[in-house]
Amino acid sequence: xQLLSFVDQYSHxxxxxxxxxxxxxxxPPAQFQRAQKxxxxxxxxxxxxxxxxxxxxxxxxxxxxxxxxxxxxEPDVPETELREILRGFHNQVGLYNAxxxxxxxxxxxxxQSSAEQLLVFTSPLxxxxxIALRITKVTGEIRLG
Numbered sequence: 001x002q003l004l005s006f007v008d009q010y011s012h013x014x015x016x017x018x019x020x021x022x023x024x025x026x027x028p029p030a031q032f033q034r035a036q037k038x039x040x041x042x043x044x045x046x047x048x049x050x051x052x053x054x055x056x057x058x059x060x061x062x063x064x065x066x067x068x069x070x071x072x073x074e075p076d077v078p079e080t081e082l083r084e085i086l087r088g089f090h091n092q093v094g095l096y097n098a099x100x101x102x103x104x105x106x107x108x109x110x111x112q113s114s115a116e117q118l119l120v121f122t123s124p125l126x127x128x129x130x131i132a133l134r135i136t137k138v139t140g141e142i143r144l145g
Contacts, residue, residue: 002092002095002096003053003066003092003093003095003096004053006088006089006092007046007049007050007053007089008050010042010043010046010085010089011043011046011047011049011050015085016039016042016043016046016082016085017039017043017046017047018039018043019036020032020035020036020039035079038075038077038078038079038082039079039082041075041077042075042077042082042085042086045072045074045075046089048072049071049072049089052070052071052072053066053071054066063100063101063103063104063107064100065096065097065100065101066093066096066097066100068090068093074086
């Protein structure tokens with residue numbers, strides 16, 4: 001499931017959860033600290049999302065959609081790269097919700113109606129009754145004939 005993989009990738013050490021190391025090419029200290037703070041806040045946000053996002057076992061039985069309103073509020077960061085990552089998360093939520101909606105409609109379409117259940121239950125009895133009638137008819141015709 002891509003949504004859960006996306007959240008797992010960004011809530012652990014990697015593209016967002018990382019500690020910057022100052023070098024001679026680093027920006028001024030204030031800008032450097034602000035960037036580190038922005039990355040840390042997005043990392044913590046993904047960590048919170050991972051905790052609050054239902055796991056696959058919770059999503060699967062009913063193909064529940066993920067309501068973005070139930071997730072933590074998104075941090076406001078000026079970094080373009082971080083905004084792109086957050087936009088990618090929202091795209092993944094939209095794709096997951098579309099898939100969940102489609103799977104849910106397929107599951108609902110495959111459920112038997114009460115008439116279908118009645119037919120499945122009674123058809124063996126009706127078939128055996130029809131065969132018995134046919135055997136009785138043939139036996140009667142042989143005796144008369």
